[in-house]
Amino acid sequence: MDLMGMMGKLKETQQKIEDTKKRLDSVLIDEQSTDGLLKVTITANSKIKSIAIDDSLLTDNEQLEDYLIVTLNKAIERANAVNQTELDAVAKMDMPMIPGMDNLFK
Template identity: 60%
Template sequence: MFGDLSGMMDKLKQAQQKVEETKLRLNTVLIDEEVSEKLKITITANREIKSIHIDPSLLEDAEELEDYLVVAMNNAIQKASAINDQEMAAAAKDGMPNIPGMDLFS
């Protein structure tokens, strides 16, 4: 009914390995988000913050700094999530065995 079960298990292991490799690779994909040339955030595609650069002029106005941080972080996370989702879906789809009726990634 399902064909070669051992072959499918091997394919699933390969898919899992490919997903893990993709996770590691996404740690090296950096996304920079800049707000008004006064604040720059760099995060990985796995949504880990790597650096934050704050222009000294922002240190005088906490409210403005907070607003810029929220905007920059939300934008960076949104971009990183889109890249992460796309790459992880591709990694999972490439490694999945062909099981009739189980087209999960269309």
């Protein structure tokens, strides 16, 4: 492949990555506490969409904070995994093999 062809392929791949990032704004990740008292929904790009809190958690701020931290962190971990998997798939599928550029999109 010539240099112009590789540059075109690189630009095309970059556009596909941007399109994938936009699409991931609509991929929702639901997570909840083990007892179901707190539920969160975030996008695969880690934007919080909703939080549902059972009334029983509203009387203890410290407990509520703990629930939020644990549940949001679990949701963010899942969202990051989905995000990374999707972006890696696009990059690997479309990237031209250019020596030394293996980690361009990581």
